Amino acid sequence: MMKELLLPFGLENAPVLPIEAAATLAEHFNARATATFYPRVPDPVIVDPMSPGVVSYEGVGEELEAQKAQAREAYEKRLGDAAKDFPGGGISLDVNSLSSWHQVAQLSRIYDMTLVPRSASFPDWQMVFEATLFEGGRPVMLIPDNWSGKCGEQVAIGWNRSTETARLVGQTLDVMRAAKVVHVIEVPGWHTAGPDGAGLARYLERHGIDAKLHMAPESPNGAGYQVLEQCGELGADLLLKGAYTQSRLTQMIFGGATKQILQEAQLPVVFAH
Incomplete structure (x- = not known):
């Protein structure tokens, strides 16, 4: 708890x-x-x-x-x-x-x-x-900056099948149980080896969580931007994100989803590594 x-x-x-x-x-x-x-x-x-x-x-x-x-x-x-x-x-x-x-x-x-x-x-x-x-x-x-309001009723997960995101899912089950709905967001080509979003949605449902699966459309934008766009379209008020699946140095040099979300998110984001 x-x-x-x-x-x-x-x-x-x-x-x-x-x-x-x-x-x-x-x-x-x-x-x-x-x-x-x-x-x-x-x-x-x-x-x-x-x-x-x-x-x-x-x-x-x-x-x-x-x-x-x-x-x-x-x-x-x-x-x-x-x-x-x-x-x-x-x-x-x-x-x-x-x-x-x-x-x-x-x-x-x-x-x-x-x-x-x-x-x-x-x-x-x-x-x-x-x-x-x-x-x-x-x-x-x-x-x-300048955020105000409630958070945690419409929760989104940026699911890339990684160890970091899986750890965060386990640490925030109570947060997701308290939500009205949890949106599992996948981005084409943005994942490591592991269970897909449908598998995660089934897992969450077994924990009594209303989970809905969403696949972001193909886009030239980075995965982080696509996740944030989906959050906006779905009305999410809280995002869960495993941080630095790529190394921090790689993200600093080449960019990455974590860096994009850190810099651009306009809603609260919970991270774990």
């Missing part, structure tokens, strides 16, 4: 903390959300090339406390009136568990899902997202 949601944030992305998406998941699954702050402070020990030994930065403790105070203020401003009637198990603030964004992935291992906003005001979103995706071992939801 999906009971614990992690919302990591720094001072730069507190204004886009994904409260709406967290509230939707909390309502569906009676889940609890934790907004966890990661500070940015100088290393307390600095090497000085002009003198022997090291120089200690003694103000790090005060800087950390100042940032925590700013985080509390930013969190309360972002949450607003939602704090009173946040659904499920509610939402809380944690300013003590993390000392940098590098630790988000480690903490995410004891949460059912981590929610990361994709925003122009948050230039480090991809670093936080990828670190959590590769090192956390749990699903990561990416919420696009």
Whole structure:
């Protein structure tokens, strides 16, 4: 069951903390959300090339406390009136568990899902997202800039038969059971060896999920774009996608479905690797 949601944030992305998406998941699954702050402070020990030994930065403790105070203020401003009637198990603030964004992935291992906003005001979103995706071992939801509304009633799966997508299917069965319908989307030529979409649809139906199969039409566009086009046509409000079936380096150089969806999705997307 999906009971614990992690919302990591720094001072730069507190204004886009994904409260709406967290509230939707909390309502569906009676889940609890934790907004966890990661500070940015100088290393307390600095090497000085002009003198022997090291120089200690003694103000790090005060800087950390100042940032925590700013985080509390930013969190309360972002949450607003939602704090009173946040659904499920509610939402809380944690300013003590993390000392940098590098630790988000480690903490995410004891949460059912981590929610990361994709925003122009948050230039480090991809670093936080990828670190959590590769090192956390749990699903990561990416919420696009300026998105609002509900998610999870019309779910789509970009099915390419891969290990990564199969793992995500297993991790999100509760999400799909709570949906009105799940759309299994295939793209011609976009798959590894493995069961086709009809096989996945049968599997989901055995779990009590209303699954419908869709084959995207032939198109010169990349698979990621085709999946997103299908999501738009079907009215999907949440996409499930296995991430980086090709290596991350290959996708960076040549592109790929994951890169296309990361950059272009206008609906929340849950990824797993």
